[in-house]
Amino acid sequence: MSGKVFEILRFEKLDSTMDKAFELAKSGCGEWTVVVAEEQSMGRGRRGRKWVSPRGGLWFSIVLKPKFNPIFLPLVGIATSLSCAEAIEEKFGLKTKVKWPNDVYIDSSKVGGVLVEALYRSGKVEFAIVGVGLNTNVHPQVKGLDAKATSLSRLLGREIDNEELLEYILDKLREYYLMIPDQRENIIRRYLKHMMFKDEIVKISINGRWIYGKLLGIDDLGRIVIRDEEGYVKHLNVGEVERVRRS
Amino acid sequence: MSGKVFEILRFEKLDSTMDKAFELAKSGCGEWTVVVAEEQSMGRGRRGRKWVSPRGGLWFSIVLKPKFNPIFLPLVGIATSLSCAEAIEEKFGLKTKVKWPNDVYIDSSKVGGVLVEALYRSGKVEFAIVGVGLNTNVHPQVKGLDAKATSLSRLLGREIDNEELLEYILDKLREYYLMIPDQRENIIRRYLKHMMFKDEIVKISINGRWIYGKLLGIDDLGRIVIRDEEGYVKHLNVGEVERVRRS
Numbered sequence: 368m369s370g371k372v373f374e375i376l377r378f379e380k381l382d383s384t385m386d387k388a389f390e391l392a393k394s395g396c397g398e399w400t401v402v403v404a405e406e407q408s409m410g411r412g413r414r415g416r417k418w419v420s421p422r423g424g425l426w427f428s429i430v431l432k433p434k435f436n437p438i439f440l441p442l443v444g445i446a447t448s449l450s451c452a453e454a455i456e457e458k459f460g461l462k463t464k465v466k467w468p469n470d471v472y473i474d475s476s477k478v479g480g481v482l483v484e485a486l487y488r489s490g491k492v493e494f495a496i497v498g499v500g501l502n503t504n505v506h507p508q509v510k511g512l513d514a515k516a517t518s519l520s521r522l523l524g525r526e527i528d529n530e531e532l533l534e535y536i537l538d539k540l541r542e543y544y545l546m547i548p549d550q551r552e553n554i555i556r557r558y559l560k561h562m563m564f565k566d567e568i569v570k571i572s573i574n575g576r577w578i579y580g581k582l583l584g585i586d587d588l589g590r591i592v593i594r595d596e597e598g599y600v601k602h603l604n605v606g607e608v609e610r611v612r613r614s
Numbered sequence: 615m616s617g618k619v620f621e622i623l624r625f626e627k628l629d630s631t632m633d634k635a636f637e638l639a640k641s642g643c644g645e646w647t648v649v650v651a652e653e654q655s656m657g658r659g660r661r662g663r664k665w666v667s668p669r670g671g672l673w674f675s676i677v678l679k680p681k682f683n684p685i686f687l688p689l690v691g692i693a694t695s696l697s698c699a700e701a702i703e704e705k706f707g708l709k710t711k712v713k714w715p716n717d718v719y720i721d722s723s724k725v726g727g728v729l730v731e732a733l734y735r736s737g738k739v740e741f742a743i744v745g746v747g748l749n750t751n752v753h754p755q756v757k758g759l760d761a762k763a764t765s766l767s768r769l770l771g772r773e774i775d776n777e778e779l780l781e782y783i784l785d786k787l788r789e790y791y792l793m794i795p796d797q798r799e800n801i802i803r804r805y806l807k808h809m810m811f812k813d814e815i816v817k818i819s820i821n822g823r824w825i826y827g828k829l830l831g832i833d834d835l836g837r838i839v840i841r842d843e844e845g846y847v848k849h850l851n852v853g854e855v856e857r858v859r860r861s
Contacts, residue, residue, distance in 0.1 A: 437851075441737055468736070484736070489729055490851050
């Protein structure tokens with residue numbers, strides 16, 4: 368293979384790396400264009416929530432142009448959160464978990480999250496943007512940061528090299544991404560090793576109501592799979608998962 | 615039910631009703647906002663092709679916010695082209711066909727097409743834009759119009775009331791749209807009645823190569839279903855369909 372795969376564009380400050388990447392994709396930038404911002408003023412999380420993104424953290428979005436069937440799109444988020452979790456574990460020796468679909472945890476504290484947006488056009492994905500936010504060198508007391516959040520520098524007691532971590536994640540993600548068309552079982556198997564609450568009783572909120580069941584894993588389409596109290600196996604594509612503490 | 619369902623916004627001239635609707639959807643407009651342009655300077659067809667849109671035609675885009683599983687999104691295009699075909703047949707007594715996925719034909723001439731774009735965000739469709747272009751009062755010799763295209767006014771020898779036709783289509787589409795979550799077989803059955811080349815031998819171009827087979831219909835996800843020469847049944851989600859003339 369010749370030439371570089373990743374085109375990394377760095378910005379001091381952006382509203383959101385998602386919006387910048389979306390804009391670049393619309394004007395025809397190449398696949399694996401990566402937008403990195405030192406700081407985001409309007410970083411987004413899932414479900415329209417704000418993502419606090421001060422200097423020090425690793426905030427980036429990647430432009431992808433998946434040729435595979437759009438039904439596999441959720442696996443892009445699955446592959447990305449897995450890449451982040453594995454990268455942190457391998458580079459820093461910290462045990463990581465992935466909370467379905469795309470949050471990265473260390474113990475019970477969130478260190479990062481992944482967001483996937485895509486433009487669908489008549490049966491095909493025109494492009495997808497994967498956004499990653501990792502609390503690397505974020506000060507834990509930073510205003511607005513979720514009380515349950517933590518950062519790598521806080522846990523390790525030292526500064527993280529964002530650039531090095533970014534490249535490590537990108538290399539990993541690229542490998543998994545190429546597996547989506549026909550080696551999904553590989554991604555799923557590795558994701559399950561990191562999956563939070565696996566084999567535990569969880570509840571999942573869907574449009575305001577809760578579904579209870581034992582968390583069995585994820586399926587071939589990136590959906591969460593639970594066995595409910597009546598023994599039915601359910602595959603869900605959205606929802607917030609929480610552990611149920613039985614009294 | 616109270617209040618009107620459709621919010622119809624009319625413009626003299628737009629680059630594309632798709633872009634305007636997309637912009638409105640991004641800034642939070644309501645579902646069933648409909649953008650109509652007298653004329654489009656950069657109307658789009660499928661696969662990035664230009665759609666010639668001079669004055670006289672019916673060019674519009676609809677903002678939808680589907681709550682159903684994103685895998686059913688192709689059925690929005692299926693439902694829309696079906697609505698156009700049925701509306702033309704019922705209002706004007708012209709026999710119509712739908713060429714999979716979303717083109718509307720009368721005999722072997724194209725009178726319209728449908729395009730679906732959507733913004734996907736972490737497992738959900740944030741919004742979908744359905745674009746419709748119908749050659750109602752377009753002069754058949756209009757510069758740039760495909761030689762195989764025709765118009766309703768040409769076939770009927772009279773002027774078409776665009777506003778009336780638009781409302782007829784919207785009412786129909788709304789009915790079908792509400793069937794997508796759990797009455798898809800209803801949409802499919804009606805679509806099959808209008809489906810071009812059904813039960814004939816066709817070829818479908820996919821990434822430059824052709825797949826041959828007998829066209830059996832469409833499935834629950836809006837994919838075209840063919841039985842290939844070796845007897846295998848294949849479900850395809852993109853491609854251009856052509857009839858094969860056996861010599």
